[in-house]
Amino acid sequence: MISAKKFQDLIKTKCHNETEYWENVVTPILSRLGVPKGPHIRRREFPITTHWGDRKADWLIFIENRPMLVIEAKLSEADFEKAKADAKIFAVNFNPKKHEDRKTIGEIRAIPYIFTPCGTRLTMFKLTILEDGITSDLQPLEGLLTYAELKQIAEKSIKPTGTKPLERNLLSTSQFRINFEEISEIIEARISKTKVVSAAIKDSVVLILNEILLASFQKQDGGSIYKKYKLAKKEVKHIEIVLNRYDLSQIEGPDLAYAYRDFVTRNFTGTTPKWAGEEEKKIGRYLTPAPVIKFMVELCNPTPKDKVIDFACGSGGFLGAIASRMISRVDITKYLFEKLFACDVDIFSVSTAQTFMELLLPGKQTLAQIFDESFYVTSLKKGSQITFDDVHPELGISGHPRLGFQAAKREGILNIFHHNGLFSEKIQSWEYDLSSIIPEQSFDLVISNPPGGTDYNLGHEDELKALFPLEGSRKKLQNAPLFIQRAIRLAKNGGKICLIVPDGILANIQLQYLQEHIFSACQVKAIISLPRGIFPNVPSKMSILYMIKTERPSLKKPIFMASIEVGEETDLESELKKILKSYKKFK
Ligand SMILES: C[S@@+](CC[C@H](N)C(=O)[O-])C[C@H]1O[C@@H](n2cnc3c(N)ncnc32)[C@H](O)[C@@H]1O
Incomplete structure (x- = not known):
């Protein structure tokens, strides 16, 4: 590790804009830290998808296709907190926008180190994802890590064959989120072809995703679900590829469960279900x-x-x-x-809580209630439009969607009720x-x-x-x-x-x-x-x-x-x- 003081000469350089700061300060620092040049190691303006839209990380430093350091730099020291907050978002939720980047990187994890050069302030941080799998913590380092040190850390934590992360705290929820996203996209594309009103699509995507995930984690054949939702062969194949990407039994329950809860609640919840319109105040999801x-x-x-x-x-x-x-x-x-x-x-919440608990404690329970019938299927059958009333129990609609009681013996049942x-x-x-x-x-x-x-x-x-x-x-x-x-x-x-x-x-x-x-x-x-x-x-x-x-x-x-x-x-x-x-x- 090199003390930040060793870079005094560089940070005194007068810079008039961010480009000059990059050229005269940040790039020479990287060179002195021993970061080799080359597109496989330094990636400038790396496109990342975040919950707030697409963004670009100033610079990513890779070691064998694995991003180890994210850099957010600002000309002025006054912007330090902003740089740190941005870098943290990129690191915790690391989610490459481009398909080819996802492919090259393979297993997506959080980026373990952050560097935020701002004016004369040079600090690196280590990122830790805490035990619950969602809370993160940044600890400032005493100096700046060299490339050789980053390489050593990376080598220790990358295990070439297994799926189980060696360093639990380096595991990113993003990888799982990407899988959930991929399945959701397939389902959404399918539903969009039907007459379900667009407002209800988001919710039905999650309800169907939950059914598929539950079947997969309980090692049941998803065939009847795919059939029920009239998914095409190509779509089923794609879903199965995503589901088989990992040996799920190798992944710690909490990591997957919290990644799932995080994904669903970030994308599909709010004070207002997106589709609720005027009725929004009625359910605080x-x-x-x-x-x-x-x-x-x-x-x-x-x-x-x-x-x-x-x-x-x-x-x-x-x-x-x-x-x-x-x-x-x-x-x-x-x-x-x-x-x-x-x-x-709210049926959406019940189904989400059921799935979350199943991922957290795989195979430890049977569900008290399962889907009897889905409103999506009903809409296909009738060829009719689904309205807000159909999906919202609040208005007292009797039919759909509906969770029915399991006829099976009540032993080992997870008591989550609609x-x-x-x-x-x-x-x-x-x-x-x-x-x-x-x-x-x-x-x-x-x-x-x-x-x-x-x-x-x-x-x-x-x-x-x-x-x-x-x-x-x-x-x-x-x-x-x-x-x-x-x-x-x-x-x-x-x-x-x-x-x-x-x-x-x-x-x-x-x-x-x-x-x-x-x-x-x-x-x-x-x-x-x-x-x-x-x-x-x-x-x-x-x-x-x-x-x-x-x-x-x-x-x-x-x-x-x-x-x-x-x-x-x-x-x-x-x-x-x-x-x-x-x-x-x-x-
Ligand atoms: C603030 S959220 C609970 C969040 C939850 N603790 C979690 O960690 O996700 C409030 C929940 O109350 C539910 N809710 C609203 N009215 C309800 C009612 N009359 N009976 C049961 N649940 C209701 C909503 O559907 C929503 O899921």
């Missing part, structure tokens, strides 16, 4: 950030004996975190069947009666990030008002109060409740009835206010509300309160770690 999930699970500290439910499970973030925590302590198949329960009103989380009875035609599977007063832990403060009634306001008499006289129902009441009902005495709720819940004067209810049924243990903006497009601030259901709550006991404010540099994960530490002391 967005991901709970991984550090928040981790924090909440650690705060509640569930044991293998605890029966747990997430009644608005989305992509299954909480289920994954809890199952991963239990895996070394219990017979996980038995645990999943007996202890872990979830539901979501059901409204606010009740267990069958109210909508697409629901099943879950009263015996999800009874009230029976859970040791209710943990969830239910939909936020927007008004909605899911088309059955009257039923909900009857079920929640506290709401009776209120004109408009709101999500958060209903979900809080439901959580209290689901928990047994002594059961823990940990929810993400809008910040104002405990302060808003109009919600006094709810506050009284909470404080008469629960001992509130902690309220942690999260920084604005951690949920994209959600303007309101959110808090974690942690409480224990009890018959005799005391108003005298102190409540742990904390708030995280974000500045540019705030690292949510480390802030939450500090809070957890303080909470443990406080207890």
Whole structure:
């Protein structure tokens, strides 16, 4: 490693624009670091696809077709943070735009080193993908790595034959994402030829992708699925090639599972399903950030004996975190069947959570519900147009898509249900009666990030008002109060409740009835206010509300309160770690 000080003479060179900076500073630095010239080693303006569109990385340095260093340079030191942020995006989500580049590189991984020369500031960073497979971390190096050192590192981590990465932290989720993308493109091209309205295409792509992935991971023949979706021979062949690209049994469950969740939630979710238009506010389909999930699970500290439910499970973030925590302590198949329960009103979310859990714990479960019939098939049959109503359970359409109960014995079943989380009875035609599977007063832990403060009634306001008499006289129902009441009902005495709720819940004067209810049924243990903006497009601030259901709550006991404010540099994960530490002391 060479100290940055050794380049003092170069950085003093006066440069008037970026090109001059490149020529007079960056290029000579690369030469002194021993980086050979040549298109196979230095690639300038390398095209990369990101979630924000196509971009170009200033420079990539390759070692035997493997990008080891990404360089983002700026003329001014003031742009250092921007250069670092850009380089990090390129490195973590490394995804070459051009087909020929993907082909040459072969196995796509994150780029392990970053160099951000900006004005007189020269820093290299090492990138680490943390254990959850999605959170990344940049550590500054003490000096600049030479090409020979990079080569040594690369040689140590490239294993020519296997698919299992030797250095786990160098594995990129991008490689898996590219595979998912490739299959999605084939499906999308097929559906686009039918009469499904364009707004519903994105969702149907994921539903079909999920079916194909599940069959593949469960080592079932995909034939009936391909037939059902009328995929042509050529398309099937292409999908099979992608699926067979890796020996999946060689890949660690979490890497693949989190890459999948990341891919689906980034591409197909948002506050608004893209196709929802005016109805957008009704379902908040967005991901709970991984550090928040981790924090909440650690705060509640569930044991293998605890029966747990997430009644608005989305992509299954909480289920994954809890199952991963239990895996070394219990017979996980038995645990999943007996202890872990979830539901979501959105079929897209249910199917995604099912697939995510299957990838995380391959072969450990059977699904409680599987597709009975798909709306896409229906549309082909009828030759009719599919509308928003057809795909959205919210409007009470009975038919499609529909998840049916597995007739098989209920042993080892993964309890993720397509059901409204606010009740267990069958109210909508697409629901099943879950009263015996999800009874009230029976859970040791209710943990969830239910939909936020927007008004909605899911088309059955009257039923909900009857079920929640506290709401009776209120004109408009709101999500958060209903979900809080439901959580209290689901928990047994002594059961823990940990929810993400809008910040104002405990302060808003109009919600006094709810506050009284909470404080008469629960001992509130902690309220942690999260920084604005951690949920994209959600303007309101959110808090974690942690409480224990009890018959005799005391108003005298102190409540742990904390708030995280974000500045540019705030690292949510480390802030939450500090809070957890303080909470443990406080207890
Ligand atoms: C913020 S997301 C949950 C994200 C989830 N924790 C994750 O990690 O992906 C809220 C979820 O609530 C679901 N939802 C909305 N209304 C619901 C209802 N009445 N019953 C059950 N789920 C509902 C949405 O479909 C969405 O998946």
